[in-house]
Amino acid sequence: MLGHALLGHIAAAHGKRFGVVTEDGQRYDCVIRGKQGGVACHDAVEITPIGATEGVIERILPRRNLLYRSDELRSKLIAANVDLAVLVVAASPAPLPELLDRCLIATEIAAGVATGVTPVVATIEVLIVINKADLPETKAYAEQLQYYARLGYRVLSTSAHGDLSALKAHLKDRVSVLVGASGVGKSTLLNALCPEANAVTGTISTALDAGRHTTTHTRSHALPGGGLLIDSPGMQAFGLAHLTVDSLTNAFPEFTPLIGQCRFYNCRHLKEPGCAITAAVEAGTINRQRWRLYRTLREEVKAG
Ligand SMILES: Nc1nc2c(ncn2[C@@H]2O[C@H](COP(=O)(O)OP(=O)(O)O)[C@@H](O)[C@H]2O)c(=O)[nH]1
Ligand SMILES: [Mg+2]
Ligand SMILES: [Zn+2]
Structure with missing residues:
Protein backbone atom coordinates (compact mmCIF):
# COMPACT_ATOMS: atom_id res chain seq x y z
CA MET A 1 0.00 0.00 0.00
CA LEU A 2 2.93 2.35 -0.56
CA GLY A 3 1.98 5.98 -0.85
CA HIS A 4 -1.50 5.57 0.58
CA ALA A 5 -2.34 7.53 3.70
CA LEU A 6 -3.55 5.33 6.56
CA LEU A 7 -5.36 6.24 9.75
CA GLY A 8 -4.07 5.04 13.09
CA HIS A 9 -3.38 5.83 16.72
CA ILE A 10 -0.15 6.56 18.54
CA ALA A 11 0.55 3.47 20.64
CA ALA A 12 3.99 4.52 21.88
CA ALA A 13 5.72 7.88 22.15
CA HIS A 14 9.38 8.18 23.02
CA GLY A 15 11.12 11.37 22.06
CA LYS A 16 10.78 11.90 18.32
CA ARG A 17 9.87 8.30 17.48
CA PHE A 18 6.34 6.96 17.59
CA GLY A 19 4.75 3.56 17.34
CA VAL A 20 1.53 3.79 15.33
CA VAL A 21 -1.12 1.08 15.11
CA THR A 22 -3.28 1.51 12.02
CA GLU A 23 -6.95 0.61 11.71
CA ASP A 24 -6.09 -2.81 10.27
CA GLY A 25 -3.88 -3.61 13.27
CA GLN A 26 -0.49 -3.09 11.59
CA ARG A 27 2.30 -1.47 13.62
CA TYR A 28 4.53 1.19 12.08
CA ASP A 29 7.60 2.85 13.51
CA CYS A 30 7.14 6.52 12.60
CA VAL A 31 8.71 9.93 12.62
CA ILE A 32 6.69 13.10 12.17
CA ARG A 33 6.85 15.32 9.10
CA GLY A 34 7.86 18.91 9.69
CA LYS A 35 7.19 20.86 12.85
CA GLN A 36 3.73 20.05 14.16
CA GLY A 37 4.12 20.50 17.88
CA GLY A 38 3.79 17.57 20.19
CA VAL A 39 2.28 14.18 19.55
CA ALA A 40 0.60 12.42 22.44
CA CYS A 41 -0.04 8.77 23.11
CA HIS A 42 -3.41 7.80 21.59
CA ASP A 43 -3.44 10.75 19.21
CA ALA A 44 -5.29 9.84 16.03
CA VAL A 45 -2.93 10.34 13.09
CA GLU A 46 -2.67 9.99 9.34
CA ILE A 47 0.50 8.25 8.22
CA THR A 48 2.20 7.42 4.95
CA PRO A 49 3.83 3.99 5.14
CA ILE A 50 7.42 3.69 3.92
CA GLY A 51 7.98 -0.01 3.50
CA ALA A 52 6.29 -2.64 5.63
CA THR A 53 6.97 -1.38 9.13
CA GLU A 54 8.02 2.27 8.87
CA GLY A 55 6.08 5.41 8.17
CA VAL A 56 5.77 9.15 8.41
CA ILE A 57 3.09 10.89 10.43
CA GLU A 58 1.51 13.41 8.05
CA ARG A 59 -0.90 15.04 10.45
CA ILE A 60 -2.52 14.79 13.86
CA LEU A 61 -6.30 14.62 13.70
CA PRO A 62 -8.41 16.86 15.96
CA ARG A 63 -8.35 15.81 19.62
CA ARG A 64 -11.41 15.45 21.80
CA ASN A 65 -9.25 16.03 24.88
CA SER A 232 2.81 7.30 31.70
CA PRO A 233 6.15 8.00 33.36
CA GLY A 234 6.01 8.62 37.11
CA MET A 235 6.10 12.27 38.10
CA GLN A 236 7.00 14.29 41.18
CA ALA A 237 5.56 17.60 39.98
CA PHE A 238 2.75 18.62 37.67
CA GLY A 239 3.07 22.01 35.98
CA LEU A 240 -0.11 23.76 34.90
CA ALA A 241 1.20 26.70 32.90
CA HIS A 242 -1.64 26.11 30.42
CA LEU A 243 -4.34 27.13 32.89
CA THR A 244 -6.57 30.11 32.22
CA VAL A 245 -8.51 32.02 34.87
CA ASP A 246 -11.87 30.60 33.74
CA SER A 247 -10.65 27.03 33.43
CA LEU A 248 -9.02 27.28 36.87
CA THR A 249 -12.25 28.26 38.64
CA ASN A 250 -14.18 25.57 36.78
CA ALA A 251 -11.62 22.92 37.75
CA PHE A 252 -12.71 23.00 41.41
CA PRO A 253 -16.06 21.19 41.64
CA GLU A 254 -16.55 22.41 45.23
CA PHE A 255 -16.63 26.02 43.94
CA THR A 256 -19.36 25.42 41.38
CA PRO A 257 -22.43 25.62 43.67
CA LEU A 258 -21.10 28.87 45.19
CA ILE A 259 -20.25 30.73 41.99
CA GLY A 260 -22.49 33.80 41.76
CA GLN A 261 -22.97 34.02 45.54
CA CYS A 262 -20.00 36.30 46.25
CA ARG A 263 -20.66 40.00 46.97
CA PHE A 264 -18.69 41.13 43.91
CA TYR A 265 -19.59 39.69 40.51
CA ASN A 266 -15.91 39.63 39.55
CA CYS A 267 -14.73 38.12 42.85
CA ARG A 268 -11.40 36.30 42.51
CA HIS A 269 -12.11 34.32 45.73
CA LEU A 270 -8.82 35.45 47.28
CA LYS A 271 -9.47 37.99 50.04
CA GLU A 272 -12.49 39.96 48.84
CA PRO A 273 -15.10 40.69 51.51
CA GLY A 274 -18.32 38.74 51.15
CA CYS A 275 -16.66 35.90 49.22
CA ALA A 276 -18.78 32.75 49.44
CA ILE A 277 -15.81 30.51 48.68
CA THR A 278 -13.41 31.82 51.34
CA ALA A 279 -16.36 31.76 53.77
CA ALA A 280 -16.77 28.05 52.98
CA VAL A 281 -13.03 27.56 53.59
CA GLU A 282 -13.41 29.23 57.00
CA ALA A 283 -16.47 27.09 57.74
CA GLY A 284 -14.50 23.96 56.87
CA THR A 285 -16.71 22.79 54.00
CA ILE A 286 -14.07 23.59 51.37
CA ASN A 287 -10.69 21.96 51.95
CA ARG A 288 -8.17 24.68 52.84
CA GLN A 289 -5.23 23.01 51.09
CA ARG A 290 -7.19 22.89 47.87
CA TRP A 291 -8.16 26.55 48.17
CA ARG A 292 -4.49 27.43 48.88
CA LEU A 293 -3.53 25.64 45.68
CA TYR A 294 -6.24 27.61 43.85
CA ARG A 295 -4.74 30.82 45.27
CA THR A 296 -1.22 29.85 44.16
CA LEU A 297 -2.40 28.96 40.67
CA ARG A 298 -4.53 32.12 40.48
CA GLU A 299 -1.35 34.15 41.10
CA GLU A 300 0.52 32.19 38.43
CA VAL A 301 -2.22 32.68 35.86
CA LYS A 302 -2.30 36.41 36.60
CA ALA A 303 1.46 36.59 36.15
CA GLY A 304 1.35 34.69 32.84
N1 LIG B 1 2.24 -3.51 49.80
C1 LIG B 1 2.04 -3.19 48.52
N2 LIG B 1 3.10 -2.88 47.74
C2 LIG B 1 2.87 -2.57 46.45
C3 LIG B 1 1.56 -2.56 45.90
N3 LIG B 1 1.67 -2.18 44.61
C4 LIG B 1 2.97 -1.98 44.37
N4 LIG B 1 3.71 -2.21 45.47
C5 LIG B 1 5.17 -2.09 45.61
O1 LIG B 1 5.52 -0.71 45.55
C6 LIG B 1 6.80 -0.54 44.91
C7 LIG B 1 6.68 0.43 43.73
O2 LIG B 1 5.85 -0.18 42.73
P1 LIG B 1 5.93 0.23 41.18
O3 LIG B 1 4.88 -0.57 40.49
O4 LIG B 1 7.32 0.13 40.67
O5 LIG B 1 5.52 1.77 41.28
P2 LIG B 1 5.49 2.88 40.11
O6 LIG B 1 6.71 3.73 40.33
O7 LIG B 1 4.25 3.67 40.37
O8 LIG B 1 5.49 2.19 38.80
C8 LIG B 1 7.22 -1.93 44.49
O9 LIG B 1 8.12 -2.42 45.47
C9 LIG B 1 5.94 -2.74 44.49
O10 LIG B 1 6.13 -4.10 44.73
C10 LIG B 1 0.46 -2.89 46.75
O11 LIG B 1 -0.72 -2.89 46.37
N5 LIG B 1 0.77 -3.19 48.05
MG1 LIG C 1 6.80 2.42 37.13
ZN1 LIG D 1 -15.54 34.88 45.86
Missing part, protein backbone atom coordinates in the same frame (compact mmCIF):
# COMPACT_ATOMS: atom_id res chain seq x y z
CA LEU A 66 -5.58 16.26 25.86
CA LEU A 67 -3.98 15.55 29.21
CA TYR A 68 -0.64 17.26 29.66
CA ARG A 69 1.78 18.99 31.98
CA SER A 70 3.44 22.28 31.17
CA ASP A 71 5.77 24.94 32.44
CA GLU A 72 6.81 28.24 30.82
CA LEU A 73 9.28 26.47 28.56
CA ARG A 74 7.69 23.26 27.42
CA SER A 75 4.73 20.91 27.50
CA LYS A 76 4.87 17.23 28.34
CA LEU A 77 1.99 15.52 26.64
CA ILE A 78 0.61 12.53 28.51
CA ALA A 79 -2.29 11.24 26.41
CA ALA A 80 -5.02 12.37 24.02
CA ASN A 81 -8.56 11.12 23.27
CA VAL A 82 -8.89 9.43 26.63
CA ASP A 83 -12.07 8.26 28.40
CA LEU A 84 -10.73 7.74 31.90
CA ALA A 85 -7.79 9.02 33.96
CA VAL A 86 -6.78 6.61 36.69
CA LEU A 87 -4.98 8.72 39.28
CA VAL A 88 -3.02 6.30 41.42
CA VAL A 89 -2.06 7.29 44.95
CA ALA A 90 -0.71 5.39 47.97
CA ALA A 91 -0.08 6.06 51.64
CA SER A 92 3.56 5.02 51.15
CA PRO A 93 5.92 6.50 49.95
CA ALA A 94 4.74 9.74 51.61
CA PRO A 95 1.92 11.16 49.48
CA LEU A 96 2.35 14.37 47.52
CA PRO A 97 -1.12 15.86 48.09
CA GLU A 98 -0.64 18.73 45.70
CA LEU A 99 0.25 16.30 42.91
CA LEU A 100 -3.17 14.64 43.12
CA ASP A 101 -4.91 18.02 43.04
CA ARG A 102 -2.84 19.15 40.07
CA CYS A 103 -3.60 15.90 38.20
CA LEU A 104 -7.30 16.45 38.91
CA ILE A 105 -7.14 20.01 37.57
CA ALA A 106 -5.32 18.89 34.39
CA THR A 107 -8.00 16.25 33.89
CA GLU A 108 -10.82 18.74 34.50
CA ILE A 109 -9.42 21.10 31.84
CA ALA A 110 -8.39 18.39 29.34
CA ALA A 111 -11.53 18.81 27.24
CA GLY A 112 -11.01 22.58 27.13
CA VAL A 113 -7.78 22.05 25.21
CA ALA A 114 -9.34 19.87 22.52
CA THR A 115 -8.03 20.98 19.13
CA GLY A 116 -9.41 21.58 15.68
CA VAL A 117 -12.93 20.92 14.52
CA THR A 118 -13.61 17.78 16.43
CA PRO A 119 -17.02 16.13 16.39
CA VAL A 120 -16.96 15.39 20.12
CA VAL A 121 -15.25 17.34 22.85
CA ALA A 122 -15.27 14.97 25.77
CA THR A 123 -14.28 15.41 29.37
CA ILE A 124 -12.04 12.79 30.92
CA GLU A 125 -13.68 10.88 33.72
CA VAL A 126 -11.60 10.46 36.88
CA LEU A 127 -11.00 7.39 38.99
CA ILE A 128 -8.83 7.87 42.07
CA VAL A 129 -7.19 4.55 42.91
CA ILE A 130 -5.84 4.24 46.44
CA ASN A 131 -3.32 1.46 45.93
CA LYS A 132 -1.51 -0.54 48.63
CA ALA A 133 -4.78 -1.10 50.50
CA ASP A 134 -2.97 -3.95 52.27
CA LEU A 135 -0.69 -1.53 54.16
CA PRO A 136 -1.93 -0.54 57.65
CA GLU A 137 -1.25 3.17 57.00
CA THR A 138 -3.70 3.17 54.08
CA LYS A 139 -6.79 3.32 56.32
CA ALA A 140 -6.16 6.84 57.68
CA TYR A 141 -5.04 8.05 54.25
CA ALA A 142 -8.18 6.70 52.59
CA GLU A 143 -10.28 8.59 55.15
CA GLN A 144 -8.59 11.85 54.14
CA LEU A 145 -9.45 11.13 50.53
CA GLN A 146 -13.16 10.82 51.30
CA TYR A 147 -13.30 14.56 50.57
CA TYR A 148 -12.79 13.69 46.88
CA ALA A 149 -15.57 11.13 46.95
CA ARG A 150 -17.89 13.81 48.36
CA LEU A 151 -16.90 16.05 45.43
CA GLY A 152 -18.19 13.35 43.10
CA TYR A 153 -14.92 11.70 42.06
CA ARG A 154 -14.95 7.93 42.03
CA VAL A 155 -12.53 6.49 44.57
CA LEU A 156 -11.46 2.85 44.64
CA SER A 157 -9.04 0.98 46.91
CA THR A 158 -6.81 -1.69 45.41
CA SER A 159 -3.97 -3.94 46.29
CA ALA A 160 -1.90 -4.51 43.16
CA HIS A 161 -1.19 -8.10 44.18
CA GLY A 162 -4.81 -8.79 45.10
CA ASP A 163 -8.20 -8.92 43.42
CA LEU A 164 -8.43 -6.25 40.72
CA SER A 165 -11.87 -7.11 39.35
CA ALA A 166 -13.45 -3.79 40.43
CA LEU A 167 -10.70 -1.85 38.67
CA LYS A 168 -10.98 -4.06 35.58
CA ALA A 169 -14.69 -3.26 35.37
CA HIS A 170 -13.86 0.47 35.19
CA LEU A 171 -11.28 -0.09 32.46
CA LYS A 172 -13.26 -2.45 30.26
CA ASP A 173 -13.68 -1.25 26.65
CA ARG A 174 -12.34 2.22 27.43
CA VAL A 175 -9.17 4.17 26.80
CA SER A 176 -7.63 4.83 30.21
CA VAL A 177 -4.40 6.45 31.34
CA LEU A 178 -2.49 5.63 34.53
CA VAL A 179 -1.07 8.72 36.22
CA GLY A 180 0.68 9.13 39.54
CA ALA A 181 3.85 9.68 41.54
CA SER A 182 6.74 7.22 41.35
CA GLY A 183 6.44 4.32 43.74
CA VAL A 184 2.66 4.20 44.11
CA GLY A 185 2.47 0.94 42.15
CA LYS A 186 1.57 1.93 38.58
CA SER A 187 3.90 -0.61 36.96
CA THR A 188 2.76 -3.34 39.31
CA LEU A 189 -0.88 -2.58 38.48
CA LEU A 190 -0.15 -2.43 34.76
CA ASN A 191 1.63 -5.77 34.81
CA ALA A 192 -1.22 -7.36 36.74
CA LEU A 193 -3.83 -5.92 34.37
CA CYS A 194 -1.96 -6.54 31.08
CA PRO A 195 0.23 -9.61 31.30
CA GLU A 196 1.77 -8.75 27.91
CA ALA A 197 2.98 -5.38 29.28
CA ASN A 198 5.49 -7.16 31.49
CA ALA A 199 7.72 -8.15 28.61
CA VAL A 200 7.18 -4.85 26.81
CA THR A 201 8.13 -2.56 29.70
CA GLY A 202 11.21 -4.68 30.34
CA THR A 203 12.43 -4.48 26.74
CA ILE A 204 11.71 -0.80 26.32
CA SER A 205 13.48 0.21 29.48
CA THR A 206 16.59 -1.73 28.52
CA ALA A 207 16.66 -0.54 24.92
CA LEU A 208 15.66 3.09 25.29
CA ASP A 209 16.21 4.09 28.87
CA ALA A 210 19.49 2.33 29.51
CA GLY A 211 21.15 3.84 32.54
CA ARG A 212 18.22 6.11 33.25
CA HIS A 213 16.39 5.80 36.50
CA THR A 214 12.91 6.59 35.22
CA THR A 215 11.16 5.62 32.05
CA THR A 216 10.43 8.52 29.73
CA HIS A 217 8.10 6.87 27.27
CA THR A 218 4.35 6.67 27.19
CA ARG A 219 2.76 3.57 25.76
CA SER A 220 -0.66 2.02 25.39
CA HIS A 221 -1.38 -1.63 26.14
CA ALA A 222 -4.35 -3.72 25.09
CA LEU A 223 -6.34 -5.01 28.05
CA PRO A 224 -7.26 -8.70 27.83
CA GLY A 225 -10.89 -7.85 28.66
CA GLY A 226 -11.08 -5.12 25.98
CA GLY A 227 -9.90 -1.54 26.12
CA LEU A 228 -6.55 0.21 26.24
CA LEU A 229 -4.43 1.21 29.19
CA ILE A 230 -1.83 3.96 28.76
CA ASP A 231 1.18 3.92 31.04
